[in-house]
Amino acid sequence: MTPLSGETELTTPSSARILQLSDTHLMAESGGRLVGIDTDQSLAAVCRLIAGQERVDALLLTGDLAGDESEKAYERLCTLIEPLGIPSFWLPGNHDAIWQASHPLAHYFRRNIGLSHWDIVMLNTQQPGAVAGLLAESELLALREAVQQAIKTDRPLLVATHHPLMPVGCAWLDEQNVRNASEALDLLIPLGNRAVVVSGHVHQDSVQAHRGVQCMTAPSTCVQFAPGSAQFQVDDVAPGCRLLALHEDGQWEADVLRVVDETFTVDLTSRGYA
């Protein structure tokens, strides 16, 4: 049963600025570390980066918000992002708890976000007990409805997921992609370049297209994975996030922002999360 439901309408300027935060991996206790990085500290650094932006209309948090399924992580996530004063919308990843619709923070678990000129649909790719992603029938239905609406209203569509729909070139991560990604991509093909997909999970920036549909992944706000790696391999690139400018004519621009005011040291010899 998906926790994502309901719709929020946001009035946005002719170019909406949407910021994707992903894979925050906050632990049960403040100061918890992932491969040497204090994930609270790195998220705080990314929040400073966001606070320095001229304007951000919405935050999309694309999963693995907790690194250990702990509820305390979500409370601290609120403490870190709420001072930004930006509407935020969350979807779960494989390291998150199984969220229920009755969750005290369920107001963040929106299915649809309507901007003034774009629609956003949030999809859940979490499979309980599995690392890899899957779109359940409820998610494919939500995507089908969002595509039909986009065609009917001639509005561009932004899709957000945790697991990517396309391989990024890291064999160990590509095995964990959405199992039935081709069904989702087939639904999006009629929109062509008026569909953009943003995902997390792979802790790295990637940009590619499938028959016009643009698929991007974002850096993590903590540990980065090395592009092109066959097995688990972290990278020493700084924590970051993705900024999207969604223009009213359906054109868009994407950028990656990285922390520059603080240095984080990762254990490059690590062979896994444990």
Ligand SMILES: [Fe+2]
């Ligand atoms: Fe993940």
